[in-house]
Structure formats: structure tokens, C-alpha cells
Amino acid sequence: MAKLALEAAPAVAVPLRFLLTAPCWGMAAGLLPIVDADLLLSRWQPATLAATHAFTLGLLGNLLFGSLLQFLPAAAGVRLCGGPRSGLAVYLLLNGGVALLTAGLYRMQPALLTAAACVVVAAFALLAAMTAPGLLQAQGQRLLRTGLFTALLAALLTAALGVTLALSLSGHLLPSWPLTDLTDTHAAWGIAGWVLLTLGAVARVVMPMFQGTAVPPAWAQTAWLGFVPAALLAASAALLASGQALPLRVAVSVAVLAFAASALWLQWRSPATRNHALRAWWRCGLLGLIAFALLLPLRLHGDLLAGVVGIGIALPLLAIGMQLEIVAFLGWLDLHRRCGRGLRVPGVHQLLPEIDKQRLLYAFLAAAPVQLAAVLWPTAHTARAAGLATFASYALLTFAFAGLRRRSRRFLARAAA
Template sequence: MTRLAIEQAPRASLPRRFLLAVPLWGMAGGVLLCLDGSGALLDRWQPATLALVHVYALGVLGNTMFGSLLQFTPVVVGARPLALRWLGWPLYGLLNVGGVLLVCGLRAGWTLALTAAGILLPLSFMLLAAMLLPGILCAVSQRLLRAGFVVSLVSALVAAVLGGRLALGLGGNLAALDPDWVDMHASWAVLGWVIVLVASVARIVMPMFQGTDTVPAPVQTLWLGSLVTALVAGGWMRAAHVSAVPLRQLVAVHVLLFAGALLWMQWRATRLRRGALLYSWRIGLVTLAAAALVLLVDADASLLAAVLGLAIGLPLLVNGMAFEIVAFLSWIDLRRCVRRGIQLPGVQRLLPERDKLQALSAQVLADLLLGCGRVLAAAMACASYRAGLAADLGRTVPGAGRRKSSRKPFPVDRGGSPVNTKLPLVYSCSGCSSAAQMANQLALWLDRAGTAEMSCIAGVGGGVTGLVRTAQSGRRILALDGCVLKCASACLATVGVVADTHVLLSDFGVKKRQHADFDHAHARTLYATVVLPAAQALGHDQARPVVAAGAA
């Protein structure tokens, strides 16, 4: 049993401040789900999805990790954080204000908020590392625990710097990065920062609170070294534009090993202490294992894996531990306030087991509803896709599932002119950035050339009945997006439509710049080599010569 240096514990108010922010962020996530509905669970690039992911990653997990480290480091490792009394409030403000700005910027597209978040959030992780790393490196006990803390903090720094750079790119202050960097940011954040920290802390809390053994030190050392190697190698492959599959599978394997090892420790324990902490960790570990298996089976099912792992599995782990930490912090605070000779109540009496079980039951119920929401959202997208296939079949095979009269042109909206239903639809994002304007111009060129019909993406996002009906009509769809936010695809996803072909201009070297025009020469090249062939592959009519793009 590890000896705890309770006398070195910081003032309870500081780590408790972070832990009490966790339920507020959880409720904020619930509000976003109520506002955005299943649309937030359809596509990983949708603004609502990005905002929701960071509510969980920064608000729920980030606050728990910060508060836990500030408590565990002095008590378990014996390393006091530097200037904790003076830097506690700034650290709390940087993380939470930066998190709020990032969520608002991602969801609403506020470039100023994205810029501020891209500066504040990396600063918060740098400040945390500066406060903790010197003491951890100078300590002499708990070598494997300290190694895990160092790897976790360094991974957090890498993820924060990458995330800040991505946010500044979205804010238009720097050139937007390729989507490959998003995968690297996510892998360092989830696997390197959160999973490594939970695995390190588990060596202390599982024997102490659950009555299990610990994972053998050589085994955990091998896992930790393999994990760091996988993150570095996978990041290098993504930077070299290698397929995302190897990186995602490496992440999945290490998460599966982590979850399987801890479940095995619980299974073989002879004196298992049953309670809310055990149940929350068991359910959370099973869910994490399921998320890892999803990625191993289908590396493209990253959104489902994120729902299982980031929104359900990891919060169950950290919230179960937060119950114990909050009660322990209150006990330490009470111990310092009460005179010697007065008997203190036990830690378990400060937060009774019944209350913990009730909170856990409510969380599990919410998780079940969230899982059902993801299934229903996927079913809606699948139904839309099948409707599109049926429409294509009806156009290809005479009399197949459709009457001949349905081939007549139908109006786009009230007062709209008839359209040729043989042409594919093209949707483009049409924001003010150079990338968005290029996407809009490419769609216009297709429309003017008679290769595709450009329809209004704003009307789809705004729920205009006729325009939504057009999008859902089963005609083939080409979506043109300028940057990784993929606003056109996100608007289509809100009505259960998935484009047959999606072209992301940033994948072809298009930079997103605010208050600037796009490169017309680059646009004509992309039109001829990428966009026009994609539209022709979807349509039945031949387009006019490519030179029309230059004359348009």
C-alpha cells in the first residue's frame, strides 16, 4: 500500500475548484445536445460535433485531470507544485475561459474566440507543466508513477500546441492545417494525456479503493514505452500523409490493452470492494474496450468510437474517481480546521455510498440515451443513403420503383424554375474566407457549364422546406468544402443527407485566409483536374469545355 503524504496536500479549495467545474461542463454538453440534436452525432467535422467533443475533452476530462494532478502530485509523489498559491486561479481561468471560447468559436464560427482560445489553452497546459514537472523530475520515489506523469504532461503539451495551432488556423490568423494534424492532436490528447494519466493513477487507487492488485511494473513499463513509440511513429506517418488507419489502430490497440488489463485486475481480485467506484470503472473500462474494438474493426468509425470512449467511457472513469477525491479533499480540509483530540468522521461518511450510486445511476442512464441517439442518427443517415440508391435505381432502370411521371422536372422551391433531375446537385460552403469563396466559385462554374445544378446550402441549413426536399430527393450530390470545418457537409447532415462525393479544398493545398481573395489560377487548375471530373462522374450530361471556367 502506497504511503500518502497528507501533510503535503495543497489547500483543498484549489483542486476542488477544478473538480466542481466538471458537472457544470457536463450540463453544458447536455444543453448543446438539446440544441443540436442528432445532427451533432452524424459527422466528426460538423461545428456542433467539434464543440461537443471539446466540452467533454476540456471541460469534463480537462478539469478532472488538472484537479487530480494538483492533488496527487504532492500527496502520492511528494512533489509540491511551484507557486501553487499564486498560480492556482490563473491556471483555472486559462483552462476554463479558453475552453468556453473554443467551444463558442467552433460552434458559431467566431474567429476572434478561436484566436483567443488558440492562445489561452496552450498557455494553461504550459503553466501546469511548469508547476508540476520540476518537482516530479526531482522526486526519488514511485519511479513508474512519475514516468507516467511525465509522459502524460508532455503529451498534454504536444496536444495543446497542436490544438492551439489548429484553432489559430481556423481563426484565419495562420494558414489552415491539413486534417491529418487533427488526428495527431486527438491521439496525443486522448491516448498520451488522458489514458496514460488514468493508467498511472490506477496503480494507486485500484489497490487502495477497489482491493485489486497492480499491473506488474515490467508489463506497464513495456506498455508505456510502446505507447510513446506508437504516438511518435503514428504522428510521423500522418505528417507524411500516410493513411490514418495505422495511427487509429495503434491507438485502439493500446486502449484495448489498458482496459483489458484493469478489467483483469478487477476480475481476479480476491477481496474486491464493491461500490460506486468499482462499478463506474468497470462500466467505463468495458465501454472503452468497445470503442477500441470499433476502431480496430472499422478505422473510419471514429465518431462512434469518440461517443463510446470520450463521451461515455472516460467520463465514467474520471467521475468515479472524482467522488473519492472530493470527499478526501473535504476530509483533509476538516482535519486542518479541527483541533487535536476531536474525532473526525470517516471519509466515506462525508459522501455516502448511496449518494454516489444514485449519481452513477443517473450518469449511466444519460449514457444509454446518448448511445441510442448515436444509433438513431446513424439510422437516419443510412435511410437517406438508401433513398438515394433507390432514386438512382429508378433513374437507371425504367419502371424500377418509380412511375414515369416522376421524371418530370420539379421545382426547387416556391417560385423556383424547373430543374433537370438528371443533373447532380452541387453544394458549397460560401463563407467570407478565401477557401470558402473558391468553393462557391467552383460550384458556380459547374452550374454555368451545365455539369451540375448548384443549390442553396444556406436554405438546407435554415430548414427551408423546398430546399430540404431537394437535398433529400435522391439525386447525386457533390459537396465542396473549403476547410476542415466542412460546413457544407455539416448542413447536409442536419437533414440526414450524405454527399455522394465530397471534395475538401484544403486537401489540395488551398489555404484559408480571412479578408482575402482566392487564387484564381489555382481555382481553374482544381476545376479542371478535380472538381469537373468529380461532377462528370456523378452526372449523365457532358459539360462544356474547361476553358469556360476561365471565362466565367
């Protein structure tokens, strides 16, 4: 099992600003159905597109960017190119681009969409410049590095497809394929290519390290890492060449189902001796991914039901479960670096107690039925209730991180006294 190299970890502020910003985009996504109750009538509504990207780029993007910038040097032995200034530049480009994109999609303003296309692709390009050389040069953990490098290539392809769509909507580009087909291809590479491949690669380390599971068999993960991009390429070609959408949906479903079922099997086979809250977050998220995989080929409610289950519920549960662990670890690491040797600092579970993580999980699980009801029975009242439930759950997450900072400040004040 990999060990954490604390001396190789970047400055705490580099990943932390991403992780603390992510819930703000969850709250923004919750505000949209409160302001625009027509959001869940169709996946093509401008407000729906804006909320989708608030979740995918704003919430999940910040969580993945921040987690990778912490994970790669500390757990994978990958040296990042550029210093804290590069990390700050990526942060500003990503969140500035998401702000432009969500506003441009909501208002359908060509100028905002054009600007968003340039800024978002610059964020992904800079992230690749910071991480790709280290992934190629590092030694050891070859399967982990291969998975993350493949996910990075998928992220760049997703960004390129997104730029094509944004420029098409703004009238600067006339694509060779229908926008619906390009959108489905963009979504498939974003979910199964970028997000899922990243989770699958990182899970090889974090599940044994934090959840006490066995390491996935190398042959099985190698086969999965080879299948996902190959299936996405073949199915994307079928969609863009002949308009056949079902193969791409099936490819995404099989990739998601294989990952979720394997991770649940690893959890079930391992004794639940530590990090019960994290295991619960992942168990719920993995069950949600299985539901998403089964719903995706059916196209119920115009894909809205599968989208809410996968993007609005399942993937955030997995990402936030790890976010809680990383933010608490970064709080401990910051105290450790400030106080140095000779002073015992509070542990990770003292800075963010298990009971707080469990209560947060209950809040997110309570919001899930309300979100689903807004799709199954679309009215102004159910849409606003879903938005309020979503906003409240992410506001509680922000409040939990504020509590962690208060505990850190109190300890520093006592230490100084």
C-alpha cells in the same frame, strides 16, 4: 503501496475548484444537442466540435488538472511549484480557454478561436511549470513519475496541435498538412497520450489503494509506457507523411485495449472487499474503453459512434469514479484541518455515502443507451433526448456534491454549538 502524506497536500481549494467545475461542462455538453439537434449528424459539425471539447477539455481537463494537483504532493511525493495563486491562475486560464474555444467552434469565429488558442496553451504551460520540476526532482516511485511526466509531454504536444488547428481555422496559419489529418493526430495524442497515460500511471497507485487490487507488474507497465508514445509517434508520422490513417487508429486501439484489459484482470483477481461503488464505476468505464478500442478502426457512423463511446461514456465513468472519492476525501481533509485534533470528524463514506455513488452510476448508465441511440438513429428527437439525459446525469452529480457540502456545514455547526 503508497501512503497519503496529508501534510503535503495543497490547500483544499486548489484541486476542489477544478473538480466541482467539471460537471458544469458536462451539463453544457448536454445542452448543445438540445439547442442544436444537428449535433450528431457529423463529427465536423461546429456544435459537435464544441461538445467534444466541452467533454475533453472542460470535463476531463478539469478532472485531470484537479486530480493531479491533489495527487502529486499527497500520494507521489512531488512538490508543486507556486502556491494557491498559481493553482487559481491555472483554473482561470483553463476554464476561460474552454469557454472561448467552445464558443469559437460553435460560432466559427476567428477572434474567439485565436484567443482560445493563446489561453488554453498558457493553462497547459503553467500546469507544466507547476508540476514538471517536482516530477524530475522527487525520489522514489520512479515508474509512476515517469508515466506522469510522459503524459505531461503528451498534453503539451496535444495543446500545440490544438493551437495549430485553432489558428488554421481562424485564418492566421496555413498548415502543411490537411486539417483532417491534423485533427486525427491531435485527438490521438489527447486521448491515448494525455488522458490514457495519466490514467495508466495513476492507476498504479489508486487501484491498489482504493480498490484493493495487486500492483501491476513493473515490467508490464514499463513496456506499455514505452509502447504508447513510440506507437503514437510512428503512426502520426505515417499519417502526416502519407495520409495513412489506419496505423494511428490501430495504435490508439491497442494502447487503450491493453490498459483496459489489464485493469479489468487486476480487478477480477482481487477480492471485492471495499469501495464497491468505485470498482463498479471503473469496471463499467473499462468495458466501455474496450468497446471504444474495437470500434475505432471501423469508422462506423463517421467516427461518431466510437467518439460517443470513448469520450462521452467510458472515460467520464473512470474519471468521475475517482472524482467522487477525491471530493469526499477533500471534504474530510477540510474538516480535519478546521477542527484539528481532539474532535472526531465524519469519515469519507459518511460525507458521500456509497449508496449515493451507486445511484449516480445508475443515472450515467441510464443515459448511455440514449446517447448511443442518438448516433445510431440520428433525428432531432433522439439528439434532444440524448442531450437531456446527459444534462440530467451531470446535474445529479452536482447535486450530490452539494449534499456533501451540506453534511460538512451541519457537522461544523454542531461542533461550534
